[in-house]
Amino acid sequence: MHIHGLIEDSTALANLCARFATKPYICVDTEFMRENSYWPELCLIQIADDEEAAAVDPMGGIDMTPLLELMTNNEEVLKVFHAGGQDIEIVYNLTGKTPHPLFDTQVAAMALGQGEQIGYSNLVDTYLGITVDKGARFTDWSRRPLDKRQIDYAICDVTYLSEIFPKMLEKLRKTGRGAWLDQEMERLADPENYHNDPDEAWQRVRVSSRKPEVLGRLKALARWREIEAQGKDLPRGRIIKDETLADLAGTPPRKQGDLAKVRGLSPAWGGNDIGGRLMAALESAKPMSSDELPARDDRKPALGKDGALVADLLKLLLKIRAKEINVAARLLARSDDLEALAAGVRKDLSILEGWRFEQFGRDALELVEGQLGFTVRNGKLKMTRTEEPS
Structure with missing residues (x-):
């Protein structure tokens, strides 16, 4: 891979972005400071594909337009992040748009049984067997000049990601779980998530x-x-x-x-x-209107004591199923959905739609309707059918 180092020239950035614009994906990371400000201060953008990588300095008057256009207006290039919420927020603050289409490797790891919030260092170790140098984590990225070690450290974030992403994509294809992530990625890309109203x-x-x-x-x-x-x-x-x-x-x-x-x-x-x-x-100030008041717990579907026990059984089922198929439980279902199902709700629940229904929701529904139960076999908790589904 060709490493360009720090790009501080507008023409060089425009040429780089023109090449990236023809690629199927790019990996993106940012360095920023926000301890002393409301708006995050963008200090560095790192970007890479499978052939070249660079860090872009946005603090020296460089024309960022080609890069921002690539991020927000080029629908042919997939933008790959790791735990990209704050990176996406920065792009939104600069443009009023979010990177699209996008792929977040931390979210994807949930579908591959690698935890609910795997850190970048652990991801690199898992896929590449490399221990990430953490020495520059506490760098003040707003200070200039940056030395070579700091720049190299920053660029590694995207060069490693450019190696990990194809491996992760191949695993998703082999397991057939790529489609599980479509809704999650679109949710991440929703501009409403980043609008400070x-x-x-x-x-x-x-x-x-x-x-x-x-x-x-x-x-x-x-x-x-x-x-x-x-x-x-x-x-x-x-x-x-x-x-x-x-x-x-x-x-x-x-x-x-x-x-x-x-x-x-x-x-x-x-x-x-x-x-x-x-x-x-x-x-x-005026009293808050009734339609804006936050929902109280007692405005949720009433569980009652028996319903609360059913919800606990559903959480146990979720834990078992997540372990069986090696996926993060939070990707399969949320507690609110389980409690609503236990209380009798049968509409507008994510676990009753699509892949979540196939992998978990069908069994969850049969459990609350008395068609499935728990049993212990050879010291292990299993599901057993108590009657055929209607």
């Missing part, structure tokens, strides 16, 4: 109350904090911490001067501009 920011904050008045204030305060954080490019918690936000929503101050006594706020908030904006947000 201030009106939805309240859902990030834990609060025990479900009173419409409290949640209305929380929504207004979280929206205000999101706008402040975006405008100042500071982490949300640097503006005001979640627990303080929740306290203010539950026990709102009567006047701005009372902010000086709130734990987690500086006394200066009692008279400064940001304190004034916080109070304005509180004053504008």
Whole structure:
């Protein structure tokens, strides 16, 4: 493989992207800093196919258009990531679009029995038998110049990935599990996952109350904090911490001067501009409408004691089946689906559709309807049919 090193020239990047645009897939990774900012600061993009690899420096005025066009507008080239959520978010922040089509090797590993969140180092060791050098993990990628060891370390992330991806693809083809991942990959590529809507920011904050008045204030305060954080490019918690936000929503101050006594706020908030904006947000708050209120546990299908035991049996069945077919349990089914099935729900459940129904849902349905049961044979827990399905 030809390693280009660090690309800082617009023409060189355009030429590289023109070559990549003819390939079936490219592997992508990013290095970024976000400890001190709201928006992740993109410091490096690494990109490779099976023949060449490079790191692109976005901090020196290079024209990134060819690379971003390749990522978001070329439907012929598959974009391969590992645990790519934050990488995809960065592309979305730059373009308003997500890379598509995409493939995430961490998600694919779930279908191949390699755990629910296999780390990159373990993936490389599993497929290539190579121990990844972790010495540059804590590099400040925003500092310039980067030395050769740092650049080599960053590029290895995609060169290894370009070797792993074909091996993983071959395993998926042999096992017939490639189609299992289509829905998961499309979900990852959905732009809605990466849109920071201030009106939805309240859902990030834990609060025990479900009173419409409290949640209305929380929504207004979280929206205000999101706008402040975006405008100042500071982490949300640097503006005001979640627990303080929740306290203010539950026990709102009567006047701005009372902010000086709130734990987690500086006394200066009692008279400064940001304190004034916080109070304005509180004053504008309206009780949350009934259709926006989060679902309570008691609004879910009622399980009851017997239903809860059935849900536990379904979780046991899930554990057995996941082990039998060597797949991550979380890819097969979620707890909410199991509880809904135990409570009598028979529509709009992922385990009752497609490959999940074939691999798990059919047995789960027969278990709750009394056609399957558990038995112990030779010291091992097995499923046994109690009656023929209707």
